[in-house]
Amino acid sequence: MAVLIVAGLDTGGGAGLKADIETVSALGEHPLPVLTSVTYQNPSEVRGYHTLPPEVVREQIRAVRGSFKIGAVKIGMLGSREIAEAVKQETEGLTRVLDPVMESSTGAKLVDSVESVKVLILGSIVTPNVPEAEALSGLKIRSIEEMKEAAKVIAEELGAEAVVIKGGHLSYTDVLYWKGKLYEFPGERVEGFTHGTGCVFSSALAVFLAKGFELPETVERAKRFVEGSIRFSKAEARAVNPLWELERDAHRWRAKGELEEAVKELMELGEKLNPHVPEVGTNFALATPFSEVFAVKGRIVRYGGTIKPVGPVEFNASDHLRRALLKMREFYPEVRAVLNLRYSEELVEKAKKLGLVVSFYDRREEPEDVKRAEKGTMEWGIESAVKRVGKRPDLIYHLGDWGKEPMVLIFGRSAMEVVERVRALSSR
Ligand SMILES: Cc1ncc(COP(=O)(O)OP(=O)(O)O)c(N)n1
Numbered sequence: 001m002a003v004l005i006v007a008g009l010d011t012g013g014g015a016g017l018k019a020d021i022e023t024v025s026a027l028g029e030h031p032l033p034v035l036t037s038v039t040y041q042n043p044s045e046v047r048g049y050h051t052l053p054p055e056v057v058r059e060q061i062r063a064v065r066g067s068f069k070i071g072a073v074k075i076g077m078l079g080s081r082e083i084a085e086a087v088k089q090e091t092e093g094l095t096r097v098l099d100p101v102m103e104s105s106t107g108a109k110l111v112d113s114v115e116s117v118k119v120l121i122l123g124s125i126v127t128p129n130v131p132e133a134e135a136l137s138g139l140k141i142r143s144i145e146e147m148k149e150a151a152k153v154i155a156e157e158l159g160a161e162a163v164v165i166k167g168g169h170l171s172y173t174d175v176l177y178w179k180g181k182l183y184e185f186p187g188e189r190v191e192g193f194t195h196g197t198g199c200v201f202s203s204a205l206a207v208f209l210a211k212g213f214e215l216p217e218t219v220e221r222a223k224r225f226v227e228g229s230i231r232f233s234k235a236e237a238r239a240v241n242p243l244w245e246l247e248r249d250a251h252r253w254r255a256k257g258e259l260e261e262a263v264k265e266l267m268e269l270g271e272k273l274n275p276h277v278p279e280v281g282t283n284f285a286l287a288t289p290f291s292e293v294f295a296v297k298g299r300i301v302r303y304g305g306t307i308k309p310v311g312p313v314e315f316n317a318s319d320h321l322r323r324a325l326l327k328m329r330e331f332y333p334e335v336r337a338v339l340n341l342r343y344s345e346e347l348v349e350k351a352k353k354l355g356l357v358v359s360f361y362d363r364r365e366e367p368e369d370v371k372r373a374e375k376g377t378m379e380w381g382i383e384s385a386v387k388r389v390g391k392r393p394d395l396i397y398h399l400g401d402w403g404k405e406p407m408v409l410i411f412g413r414s415a416m417e418v419v420e421r422v423r424a425l426s427s428r
């Protein structure tokens, strides 16, 4: 099924047509991109925009309308009244999702007037955020109840088929008004970049409608998709990531394979490694670029004269090493793997001789409030060891405390790098 996308280009690659194309593709449908305007923007500012002649927009839609089975159309930045009129005529008869783009999150205008957006409301499923809903309804919105009022006004007075007001600016609850009924979709704050959320939401809505879902389920699915695209957004883009699900699953698959290979390799060191395995066991953890961590379920234990993994490599199979790794990645994101061994002076001296960067933390220096908190010691320890050495540590040790075994953590940029370090450290 094809989804027609009528939108503007964001040169920063965060919102607009690029986000729409990725959303439609990621959700398994075929995007038909129609350009209305070129914006000059980055995630911090919109410097301006140029709208295409309405005839150019019209011809783009005409070129594809008869050649594809179009399940729905998503309409984003229109730019001008003339373009809005052309899009209205050329998309007649299609299921239309209208993201009534008026301003960017940075406060720049992206359409000549509110009236131009209103041209397309009749018969459309409209997805305003709170400021857009205020502009369309003329009402002030300060609560979920007021979101409901505004949604009703936009549907009943302006003729929208349905209205979804996104609550991101208010409470994270979205409100749908459809066929005289109101629905609430609660959500919670998700950490990550949000530039482009409006575009991704409306495109996802168009896709799920094209797939044949009923509106309430469509809104629920689109909302969860947007939450994922915020949670798995990337620092270099400073915007949502519509490819999150595909990338996350690919990274999970690769990380699991990489760690399984490395564990196999580690087992070859069995007899040499046996004396270095602590009482609590050794674990080996690897993070994906999204900081999801895989490890060995049940850890690796001494077994006769050799060593043995208790269970398979699994997602979230580590607590201590996961926390150590995630803390380390806050300072050095290139560090992806870590393994723990029993502390010995010889091991630490050998690491220094091999040219590894060694640091440590001393639990006696741990502040009282961190000690009292359930799980802050590891994070505090890694941070203090990183700061102590002033560069990326390859090995961090601590000398233990009451009921806590002294430990050495060996870090690396890949699972194999850790194995090579362990090989060098355990060789006689
Ligand atoms: C070309 C273009 N189209 C739309 C927007 C607005 O994006 P949106 O996802 O609604 O949200 P913000 O990131 O602006 O909040 C845009 N900026 N550029």
Ligand SMILES: Cc1nc(C(=O)O)sc1CCOP(=O)(O)O
Residues within 6 Å of the ligand: 280, 281, 282, 283, 295, 299, 317, 318, 319, 320, 321, 322, 340, 407, 408, 409
């Ligand atoms: C129990 C323990 N303590 C460590 C420390 O560095 O203090 S490393 C370690 C073993 C690994 O644990 P997990 O399987 O929870 O990652």
